[in-house]
Amino acid sequence: MSTVAIDFAGVMKSHGGKIAVEGLSFTVAPGECFGLLGPNGAGKSTITRMVLGMAPFDAGTITVLGMPVPARARLARMRIGVVPQFDNFDVEFTVRENLFVFGRYFRMSKHEVEAAIPSLLEFARLENRADARVADLSGGMKRRLMLARALINDPQLLVLDEPTTGLDPRARHLIWERLRLLLARGKTIMLTTHFMEEAERLCDRLCVLEEGRSIAGGRPHALIDEQIGCHVIEIYGGNPHELRALIRPYAQRIEVSGETLFCYAPDPEQVRAQLRGRTGLRLLQRPPNLEDVFLRLTGREMKD
Ligand SMILES: Nc1ncnc2c1ncn2[C@@H]1O[C@H](COP(=O)(O)OP(=O)(O)O)[C@@H](O)[C@H]1O
Ligand SMILES: [Mg+2]
Numbered sequence: 001m002s003t004v005a006i007d008f009a010g011v012m013k014s015h016g017g018k019i020a021v022e023g024l025s026f027t028v029a030p031g032e033c034f035g036l037l038g039p040n041g042a043g044k045s046t047i048t049r050m051v052l053g054m055a056p057f058d059a060g061t062i063t064v065l066g067m068p069v070p071a072r073a074r075l076a077r078m079r080i081g082v083v084p085q086f087d088n089f090d091v092e093f094t095v096r097e098n099l100f101v102f103g104r105y106f107r108m109s110k111h112e113v114e115a116a117i118p119s120l121l122e123f124a125r126l127e128n129r130a131d132a133r134v135a136d137l138s139g140g141m142k143r144r145l146m147l148a149r150a151l152i153n154d155p156q157l158l159v160l161d162e163p164t165t166g167l168d169p170r171a172r173h174l175i176w177e178r179l180r181l182l183l184a185r186g187k188t189i190m191l192t193t194h195f196m197e198e199a200e201r202l203c204d205r206l207c208v209l210e211e212g213r214s215i216a217g218g219r220p221h222a223l224i225d226e227q228i229g230c231h232v233i234e235i236y237g238g239n240p241h242e243l244r245a246l247i248r249p250y251a252q253r254i255e256v257s258g259e260t261l262f263c264y265a266p267d268p269e270q271v272r273a274q275l276r277g278r279t280g281l282r283l284l285q286r287p288p289n290l291e292d293v294f295l296r297l298t299g300r301e302m303k304d
Pocket of ligand 2: 044045046085161
């Protein structure tokens, strides 16, 4: 087995004159969960499609499971499971029929697919839905079915484009749990997300994207320590500019985003002391997270 699952080196791509991916490089090691984190339009789906050999690029090289892409992408894809950003089921077909048809694309025999389906349904917690039409499933069930479908060829690498976007928190946690199980089984995962929490919880390493460029990368906690490394107090309900002047001597850095003031302070008690007795203020003290990293690097929040 090759020592890297994905090697993406100096890749450039433009869409009709507009640069979508600008000299991007990253590697994904076997067995790790690698995340591409960025807001809408950052280039996540474009990168995913390039990894799969489904979108041409202008410069650079991409190697996936030891095979050059796009030259040998078809072969590489036999060993990859894909969850696209938007579900593409035959919604009039049942859950079982969708899995069956997909297995046949991988040239599995009728018998092989039939033998694989029960454990995939169990994995996706859809044992009782085998004969339901996909159109009748909830959003969370459809995403789990998409994941089960991606596993039909027992892939060694999973490429997941926003696997939990649009799901409620419970459905999202269930997907996370399933992904952890896959990692424990030794699968390699590349996923894209705009959820900081998802990236922080699941990913061993990240590449943070903005407008097709990598603006930071590494292990989530190392990234947070390196970029922030102190407590955060969010302050709501006051005049951000007036408050900023008041707490400036005690803050390492202050960001104003809309009506909220983000104060990065080595000793939060000193900041709180400055604000004590002021009415109408609400303070939220918390450990730093990836949202702070994004805010620091771009000067804005990652809201889509
Ligand atoms: N087929 C396309 N033709 C032209 N522009 C595109 C096409 N696909 C994506 N883009 C543009 O490329 C950029 C990256 O898009 P995309 O990869 O979909 O981002 P993300 O998945 O992070 O939301 C965006 O500016 C988008 O408008
Ligand atoms: Mg996308």
